[in-house]
Amino acid sequence: MALRAAFRSRGGLSGLLSQWSSCSSNVRTCVSPVLLPQQRNHSTSPKIRVEFDQSTGVAVLHMQSPPVNSLSLEFLTELCISVEKLEMDKSCRGLIITSGQPKVFSAGLDIMEMYGKSPEHCGAFWRAVQEMWLKLYSSNMVTIAAINGSSPAGGCLMAMTCDHRIMADNPRYSIGLNETQLGIVAPFWFMDTMTNTVGQRTTEMALQLGLLYNPAEALKIGLVDQLVPEDQVLTAATQTISKWLAIPDHARQITKSMMRKQTIDKLRSNRESDIQYFVNFITKDSIQKSLGGYMEMLKKRRA
Amino acid sequence: MALRAAFRSRGGLSGLLSQWSSCSSNVRTCVSPVLLPQQRNHSTSPKIRVEFDQSTGVAVLHMQSPPVNSLSLEFLTELCISVEKLEMDKSCRGLIITSGQPKVFSAGLDIMEMYGKSPEHCGAFWRAVQEMWLKLYSSNMVTIAAINGSSPAGGCLMAMTCDHRIMADNPRYSIGLNETQLGIVAPFWFMDTMTNTVGQRTTEMALQLGLLYNPAEALKIGLVDQLVPEDQVLTAATQTISKWLAIPDHARQITKSMMRKQTIDKLRSNRESDIQYFVNFITKDSIQKSLGGYMEMLKKRRA
């Protein structure tokens, strides 16, 4: 509850982190895995496992929230804290994000956080989604998405925040912003991020139709940058990040920041109205009904 | 009459339509074709034939203004009224625009409306061109251009307003904004529409050179989305639109509107100055001479 309350406050994660450090020992068990030499552990929770290799300056963040890394309020909060900690660690220059769950990178926003919940809860949830995007899209670290499974909706958004995307070449996996298929709408900063990645026309079509692309299609339109066999995703990410780290940090960071500034500023200066818009939209009866129908359909599919 | 009044209320076609409504009853016969079961007829004039299939919610608008569907003031007015009627009909969810004339989709703006005409006439004409673009580019319906012939200049603009473009795979057909070849200039919203479709660089080159692309080239640069044999254009459009209609209307419409808002607002807030600019430009002696030369050339080519 403390975490959620912090999200509601104006200061985003700065306030959150201080609260977190003062109470975390009470609410969580700190995982202490056996560390390899030269590795420190930044893990804050069993749902996020971070391996940091001091010799390369690269951290690998494994998402391991069963079954499909849904982006719940709690998971997003932990994710933001992990990223913030790495960001503040001067020795960490690169971040690889990957999944510890089979067949899925992340299934996207957790519908349970938007279905039958109070406006306050929906608002706190949306603030956490914004925070995740802001943290990752504006990161000073080199960020690589090692997409070792399907990555719809919010999972696709997370991948698009990274500097480079490597996907497992498995035709059963898919990636895309498929919100309209659920009867909901990707907000303007999802749109802007996708437009920055694949251009206006492809985005217009992809978002209107809620398209999910298989890896070959995603590569063709530039939604991912590289395909590799499934068991080589992490290796490829490690090789690629070393090329990015060969560039002087300062020059690379300013360049990245200049290229993304306009898009980031747009959300920063419209953050509260974006939350209000989301809450008004998602709590509508028609949208709630639509979400209910979608979950019913998912249940039947599983059964 | 109610429809016409509605046009007047919004500002848009006001002056233009009032002229039209005061004389149209004298000059036109309303066509009453035999309707197939489940089809209603929205036709307002022999120059536009609309077939509406209530079972699918899809209307097909056939342009049949001989010889080449030139966008005259009269034709544009009828086109806007037809589209507006469909837009207001809740049961109509999709619109396919195609040509009833052989070998041409639309030859674009009717030069006769700009040559040797009064500034007032040119202004009224330009307002109708704007209105056509605004109506189609901001339509809540799924719009598909079934391009069954050549589509230069204004014809290309009309096609680009649609959500999806299917073109007949006949190498003798061409499509593009070729205004500079006539010594005139595509205005900023033509440019913006093309930039949204094929990107900045391709647009810069296409517009400076007034390029017309054959179907294969148009597909390559993304000016059209799909090529099919000439006799299958309408069938393909019908198949494609059913995929678009599988998406919940509300989510699709908001998405489309968000993606196009900035471009549409730009014309909306500069409409009068854009008309003034066009009128000043087109009534210049040098431009009139250029148009005269172009028409002379066309005449000789036909002879």
Add this chain to the structure above:
Amino acid sequence: MALRAAFRSRGGLSGLLSQWSSCSSNVRTCVSPVLLPQQRNHSTSPKIRVEFDQSTGVAVLHMQSPPVNSLSLEFLTELCISVEKLEMDKSCRGLIITSGQPKVFSAGLDIMEMYGKSPEHCGAFWRAVQEMWLKLYSSNMVTIAAINGSSPAGGCLMAMTCDHRIMADNPRYSIGLNETQLGIVAPFWFMDTMTNTVGQRTTEMALQLGLLYNPAEALKIGLVDQLVPEDQVLTAATQTISKWLAIPDHARQITKSMMRKQTIDKLRSNRESDIQYFVNFITKDSIQKSLGGYMEMLKKRRA
């Protein structure tokens, strides 16, 4: 010195040209090469040789500043004067820019103008870089880059200002904005120019990594428009420019100006702050050290 002083003044080249014409006879020997029939000579200096063919209206500007056409303050000043003279000559409608030096189009900004120099000097230098870009990117002439050698950094920028880019198909040549590799940052108008040419995503990756592309790669991403054998670059440029000159000048110029206006206005209204930013950045100890290291590396490579 008079030339450099002029760059420091607010009025850019307008003041400069008048000063230049009043003193040029004192400071320079006018080259008088044997002219072919129908050719006039616009050369202002041995570092720039301009051939103008009155029968076609096309000027060819040969950069011949040994060894690698580095863009020094002096060279940029001469380049701007040459371009300005051609711009003001009504009979000159097209400009081909090429290199008279072997294996290189232009090696980009002259590091000597930024290393160990006073803030005043760095500011004057940067104003000249801006002026070169403004002159070329807003030129009313058709401009073609005949890229007959490598073209990194400022050389790539110069090529990107042109309407069309033809490159020698020699895999040992490369082109790109590789500033980050030197620890420096391409300013916003370099970014904007590249984004206008190859799109947001490719630019983001190219600039962060400081990528240099070989001709085949450059063609693929759209950084150049055409590859030809090395000995045919100038011939191809002459053929291509004739197609561009077939379009009525007035319509083509307005179109070009409309497409580039926003990007040009952005630098025009931020010119002084951009200079200030550059001077502050480049005179930092860390950046000076970085440049020193780079030059040391170049020296060793040559030895």
